[in-house]
Amino acid sequence: MRVTINDIAKAANVSPSTVSRAIADSPRISKATKKKIFRIMEEMNYYPNVIARSLARKSTNIIGILVMGTTEKAFQHPFFPEILRGVASVAYKNNYKILISSATNMDEQREIVNDLTQSGITEGILLLSSGVKDPSIRYLREIQFPFVIVGRPDNENEVNWVDNDNVSVGYQMTRHLIEVGCTEIAFLGVDSKFIVTLDRLKGYKMALQDNNIEINEDLIIEGKFVDDTGYDLMKKLMDKGIVPSGVIACDDLLAFGAIKYLNEKGLKVPDDVAVAGFNNVPLSSYFTPPLTSVDINAFSLGAKGFELLLTCMKSEYKSFNRAIIPSELIIRESTMKK
Amino acid sequence: MRVTINDIAKAANVSPSTVSRAIADSPRISKATKKKIFRIMEEMNYYPNVIARSLARKSTNIIGILVMGTTEKAFQHPFFPEILRGVASVAYKNNYKILISSATNMDEQREIVNDLTQSGITEGILLLSSGVKDPSIRYLREIQFPFVIVGRPDNENEVNWVDNDNVSVGYQMTRHLIEVGCTEIAFLGVDSKFIVTLDRLKGYKMALQDNNIEINEDLIIEGKFVDDTGYDLMKKLMDKGIVPSGVIACDDLLAFGAIKYLNEKGLKVPDDVAVAGFNNVPLSSYFTPPLTSVDINAFSLGAKGFELLLTCMKSEYKSFNRAIIPSELIIRESTMKK
DNA sequence: CTGGAATGAGCAAACGGTTGCACCAAAGGA
DNA sequence: TCCTTTGGTGCAACCGTTTGCTCATTCCAG
Numbered sequence: 186m187r188v189t190i191n192d193i194a195k196a197a198n199v200s201p202s203t204v205s206r207a208i209a210d211s212p213r214i215s216k217a218t219k220k221k222i223f224r225i226m227e228e229m230n231y232y233p234n235v236i237a238r239s240l241a242r243k244s245t246n247i248i249g250i251l252v253m254g255t256t257e258k259a260f261q262h263p264f265f266p267e268i269l270r271g272v273a274s275v276a277y278k279n280n281y282k283i284l285i286s287s288a289t290n291m292d293e294q295r296e297i298v299n300d301l302t303q304s305g306i307t308e309g310i311l312l313l314s315s316g317v318k319d320p321s322i323r324y325l326r327e328i329q330f331p332f333v334i335v336g337r338p339d340n341e342n343e344v345n346w347v348d349n350d351n352v353s354v355g356y357q358m359t360r361h362l363i364e365v366g367c368t369e370i371a372f373l374g375v376d377s378k379f380i381v382t383l384d385r386l387k388g389y390k391m392a393l394q395d396n397n398i399e400i401n402e403d404l405i406i407e408g409k410f411v412d413d414t415g416y417d418l419m420k421k422l423m424d425k426g427i428v429p430s431g432v433i434a435c436d437d438l439l440a441f442g443a444i445k446y447l448n449e450k451g452l453k454v455p456d457d458v459a460v461a462g463f464n465n466v467p468l469s470s471y472f473t474p475p476l477t478s479v480d481i482n483a484f485s486l487g488a489k490g491f492e493l494l495l496t497c498m499k500s501e502y503k504s505f506n507r508a509i510i511p512s513e514l515i516i517r518e519s520t521m522k523k
Numbered sequence: 524m525r526v527t528i529n530d531i532a533k534a535a536n537v538s539p540s541t542v543s544r545a546i547a548d549s550p551r552i553s554k555a556t557k558k559k560i561f562r563i564m565e566e567m568n569y570y571p572n573v574i575a576r577s578l579a580r581k582s583t584n585i586i587g588i589l590v591m592g593t594t595e596k597a598f599q600h601p602f603f604p605e606i607l608r609g610v611a612s613v614a615y616k617n618n619y620k621i622l623i624s625s626a627t628n629m630d631e632q633r634e635i636v637n638d639l640t641q642s643g644i645t646e647g648i649l650l651l652s653s654g655v656k657d658p659s660i661r662y663l664r665e666i667q668f669p670f671v672i673v674g675r676p677d678n679e680n681e682v683n684w685v686d687n688d689n690v691s692v693g694y695q696m697t698r699h700l701i702e703v704g705c706t707e708i709a710f711l712g713v714d715s716k717f718i719v720t721l722d723r724l725k726g727y728k729m730a731l732q733d734n735n736i737e738i739n740e741d742l743i744i745e746g747k748f749v750d751d752t753g754y755d756l757m758k759k760l761m762d763k764g765i766v767p768s769g770v771i772a773c774d775d776l777l778a779f780g781a782i783k784y785l786n787e788k789g790l791k792v793p794d795d796v797a798v799a800g801f802n803n804v805p806l807s808s809y810f811t812p813p814l815t816s817v818d819i820n821a822f823s824l825g826a827k828g829f830e831l832l833l834t835c836m837k838s839e840y841k842s843f844n845r846a847i848i849p850s851e852l853i854i855r856e857s858t859m860k861k
Numbered sequence: 862c863t864g865g866a867a868t869g870a871g872c873a874a875a876c877g878g879t880t881g882c883a884c885c886a887a888a889g890g891a
Numbered sequence: 892t893c894c895t896t897t898g899g900t901g902c903a904a905c906c907g908t909t910t911g912c913t914c915a916t917t918c919c920a921g
Contacts, residue, residue: 187643189877200901205879215899232641236583237877239574240906247622265604273625282644284585285623287611303570305525305907306620414809442809468806471752471780527907538871543909553869575907578876643877 188231197225249307252287253314263466264483271487302330309498311490333494337380345497347490347508349481351381355388357514358461363396365522367431367459373418374408374435382435415442437462437469437478459520475517485510526569535563587645590625591652601804602821609825640668647836649828671832675718683835685828685846687819689719693726695852701734703860705769705797711756712746712773720773753780775800775807775816797858813855823848
């Protein structure tokens with residue numbers, strides 16, 4: 186049998202409450218007693234039972250991370266682990282543990298959210314998703330359960346969230362392509378279910394307008410963000426008979442595919458067509474040519490997300506906070522026209 | 524205040540124990556009573572408190588996943604999320620929750636393992652690491668805490684683990700390169716800290732011997748598995764004045780870098796040099812040229828790992844089990860010599 | 862008519878901590 | 892010398908469930 190607080194109390198000739206207070210470093214226990222208790226705890230190899238403690242304190246120090254969305258691909262994307270790492274890092278420092286769950290469909294997601302909120306195990310939830318109009322979000326607000334969304338949601342003023350400024354991100358990238366001399370700039374991978382792609386598109390359009398370039402809807406190709414291949418989207422574009430001078434893909438992985446298609450068609454990147462992506466996946470710098478991208482700082486996204494959640498859990502759920510994580514345009518060969 | 528089992532009991536005019544038994548679907552409670560209780564539970568929106576339940580049952584239904592190793596890169600590798608997804612999928616079906624933690628250094632790791640095992644929150648641990656001689660493994664064995672390692676450890680007969688047969692994987696890949704006509708085959712990215720790379724190397728050597736090709740140690744380039752770039756390793760090899768006809772990299776990401784270096788040197792893949800990797804990352808099929816690789820079935824690795832852990836937790840910790848997950852050689856253009 | 866299953870439900874003690882309050886001894890002030 | 896502080900500790904209730912026993916019916920066989 187495990188050694189409990191009572192065993193320690195007996196061995197130290199004090200009451201369990203004294204041991205408990207000693208552990209909590211209460212000022213009401215004398216130095217001498219504390220010292221004795223700690224020595225005995227050490228000797229008997231005592232470790233508090235967090236479950237019992239949680240029950241008594243009505244606080245578990247556990248948060249939940251929910252990977253939403255029905256697509257398994259979200260899980261696979263390189264920035265996901267980075268976000269996780271960011272969360273884990275800050276959580277560890279704050280003595281919080283992380284419960285992770287993923288939903289493969291909406292029913293499952295509903296069930297998980299229900300479980301996470303009602304069973305009393307998690308004190309807050311971090312939502313990994315930029316899904317538009319997610320019913321779980323509404324539910325969480327209704328029951329006033331602390332949660333933070335990583336990725337800007339559609340009802341941005343009614344929830345806590347953390348994200349990059351993707352409009353600006355899209356704007357910067359577009360401006361960059363304009364600056365290197367592109368006039369016909371295609372935009373690949375707009376997925377109306379992901380606000381991040383819509384935001385980047387918005388930035389793209391703004392940049393074009395600011396530079397007096399007319400927006401050509403034919404240059405905007407919809408796709409399923411991470412599911413579709415850049416190869417196919419690029420093909421779709423060029424099948425229209427369009428050969429752009431610049432291509433912006435909503436994700437580096439799409440950009441890789443696009444470049445492949447361009448190469449097959451005998452077009453050189455960047456000389457014939459400049460290509461850029463987003464998210465700066467690990468491979469982007471090793472690619473041929475190295476891909477211009479935007480580092481979204483996924484680690485900070487996770488770290489800041491947790492911090493926001495922490496304040497949300499403490500506060501009385503009164504105001505809604507947001508955090509914008511800076512991103513960085515990383516210019517590489519794929520957009521360096523001669 | 525939350526509604527508790529006592530509230531339900533009062534409302535239903537029964538005792539708390541009856542409610543508890545009704546929830547557990549005990550045969551000792553009559554159908555009529557159960558029905559009444561369930562109705563009231565529904566009405567009052569009751570959800571059992573898992574913490575209290577865990578305390579009473581002495582069982583939490585939570586397992587821990589520990590991402591070991593001091594390198595953050597392990598977290599970033601594309602197969603990591605896949606493993607996680609596999610674990611999550613089976614865990615969900617078995618009503619288990621997943622606590623995830625990552626250690627950034629050995630001290631932290633020791634602390635986390637200690638916490639995970641002593642605090643009574645997790646009933647078993649899944650170790651994600653192939654680290655050689657990890658002190659945590661010895662500790663876990665000593666205290667007889669249920670755990671399973673994903674990745675073959677060095678003391679393979681004294682622990683539970685799940686992995687691919689990486690010797691065979693290395694063998695197959697090497698044989699494949701030999702079959703397409705390579706004679707001088709380089710092997711990139713051997714990291715003595717990762718058994719997976721040593722195993723693949725072993726298979727490589729066996730295949731060479733079986734085909735009467737002499738092993739040339741100059742062709743074997745050490746590297747830090749995922750940290751080093753294939754570009755650098757390939758350079759290191761060719762700086763020796765060696766131009767191999769085939770290259771096997773311990774990871775696809777390394778292979779990508781190697782190909783880049785080869786291209787810069789004016790060598791064509793696959794015609795001049797055939798190149799292959801392992802792990803079949805999502806990008807491998809879109810790469811130019813599409814990369815020959817081995818699908819390690821990371822999802823199954825995770826799923827099976829959890830299953831093993833489950834049996835380990837139930838059993839009396841008597842025998843040690845292992846599971847070998849089948850892998851699949853995926854031949855693509857990068858090794859298709861004309 | 863009675864004794865003993867069989868059935869359905871409740872009592873109360875865990876599970877391992879935390880915490881408000883009471884208590885007591887020693888110290889300090891009047 | 893007595894009365895109040897003050898510092899240190901213990902008592903016991905509580906957190907929300909589970910579960911080993913006990914107990915009260917009902918029913919049926921002998």
